[in-house]
Amino acid sequence: MMRLFLLLLCLNLTLPITLYAQSDQPTGTITVDDNAETDAAIANRIRDIIGELDGYGDVSVTVSSGIVTLRGTTLDATKATALNDLVGRVQGVVAIENNVVESTEVLERLNPAVERFMARFWQLLAMLPLILIGAAVFFLVVMLGFWLARRKQPWERLSPNAFIADIYRQIVRLIFIVGGLVIALDILNATALLGGILGAAGIVGLAIGFAVRDTVENFIASIMLSIRQPFRPNDAIEINGDEGKVIRLTSRATILLSWDGNHIRIPNATVFKSRIVNYSRNAERRFLFEIGVDAGEEDLARVRDLAEDTVSDLPFTLEKPAPNVWVDRIGDGSMVMKVTGWIDQTETSLLRAKGEAIRQVMAAVAAAGYDMPNTTYRIEVPEGLKGALTNFDVTTADDEPEGQTPADTGPAQPQEPAPPKAAETLSAQSVETREDELDEIVEIERAETERRDLLKENGEQE
Known part of the structure; x- marks a missing residue:
């Protein structure tokens, strides 16, 4: 088996060589006569043929008994191999000995390059008028496209905002550039180059797209955000835990002004995929707080009604939606209630309204005689420390009144607590919104970067 395998391998290796050799040699019938005149005629015919072809000036031909021997050098190896096919077509050729090799002379190899360069140079000079005409047409078409893109109409009429209008303008510029290039190449009769240019541009664009995919995603x-506009300038929003007022929307990020006056820059890809809470979309907004009451089961309803009436009587609280109070859970030694109320946040500050509501509800509950929870902690002392703590006196002379010793001090007399006073009700002006300063900062920021803002005050919202 091993011998058979080696034999097949040798046949496979030698078969292409044999076929190649046979294909390079003449396949006609060999005559019996050997004539010197025929050999000379064959040699002269071959010399005449290769003399008319470029690249065979250093090739010599000899013929003996129909066997052609070729010697010399060429500038290209393919030309040397092409001689076999050419000579084999001459009648009377029995075999071919091709000893032509590729030349390594520097001057011989440079001369054709110089000749080609000069030929192309003169060809370029001949084509120069057409090139100038093509370039002029290209620039005219491009300038027409740029002039059309700079016009306000119809792009602003077709687009929902300035950002989309700029995209339309870029598309128009690109169309006119490609159109001008096609017209210029058609004048030069070189439209075949356009496919290669567009193919190379597509490959480069694909590579750049992978490299800057985050930027493309943000773009x-x-x-999408400029079209949908889930928020407007100066809206109070929350995105992934970041709260603040909207300053502007750029082509890369959304800029917020936090309640502390800091700038928050959030990539638009994150904004588009995140949960957005818009606190300014509706004028009505609810405040909520908790109170604890040390009351029995029978008094819970009274405390609930008292808290609800107190919130309802506040001048800044809206009648609809109405305030609401309910028992939420059992706390540490108290019952915990939740109190809610609604305000018009365009006229009233949420934080100040909530604080005033807490103050009024706590005062009303205390005035009604209900105690607030007082958490008591029990401390257990080990038996071994009880005696030491009994003999330990923490009272010092600095703690006693002048002229009086600890022995003269009698037991502390209980003091009657002062009766609770009803809380003074504040007017609506006292809890008016205090966000005007932030609004002014936002307006200043927007005025400085108005051209880069993609939001509109009266833009359509989803």
Whole structure:
């Protein structure tokens, strides 16, 4: 088996060589006569043929008994191998000995390059008028496209905002550039180059797209946000835990002004995929707080009604939606209630309204005689420390009144607590909104970067 395998391997290796050799040699019938005149005629015919072809000036031909021997050098190896096919077509050729090799002379190899360069140079000079005409047409078409893109109409009429209008303008510029290039190449009769240029541009664009996919994602998200506009300038929003007022929307990020006056820059791709809470969309907004009451089961309803009436009587509280109070859970030694109320946040500050509501409800509950929870902690002392703590006196002379010793001090007399006073009701102006300063900062920021803002005050919202 091993011998058979080696034999087959040798046949496979030698078969292409044999076929190649046979294909290079003449396949006609060999005559019996050997004539010197025929050999000379064959040699002269071959010399005449290769003399008319470029690249065979250093090739010599000899013929003996129909066997052609070729010697010399060429500038290209393919030309040397092409001689076999050419000579084999001459009648009377029995075999071919091709000893032509590729030349390594520097001057011989440079001369054709110089000749090709000069030929192309003169060809370029001949084509120069057409090139100038093509370039002029290209620039005219491009300038027309740029002039059309700079116009306000119809792009602002077709687009929902300035950002989309700029995208339309970029598309128009690109169309006119490609159109001008096609017209210029058609004048030069070189439209075949356009396919190669567009193919190379597509490959480069694909590579750049993979390299800057985050930027592309932000750009697409900017387009969607500018069209949908889930928020407007100066809206109070929350995105992934970041709260603040909207300053602007750029082509890459959404800029917020936090309640501390800091800038928060959030990529638009994150904004588009995140949960957005818009506190300014509705004028009505609810405040909520908890109170604890040390009351029995029978008094819970009274405390609930008292808290609800107190919140309802506040001048800044809206009648609809109405305030609401309910028992939420059992706390540490108290019952915990939740109190809610609604305000118009365009006229009233949420934080100040909530604080005033807490103050009024606590005062009303205390005035009604209900105690607030007082958490008591029990401390257990080990038996071994009880005696030491009994003999330990923490009272010092600095703690006693002048002229009086601890022995003269009698037991502390209980003091009657002062009766609770009803809380003074504040007017609506006292809890008016205090966000005007932030609004002014936002307006200043927007005025400085108005051209880069993709939001509109009266833009359509989803």
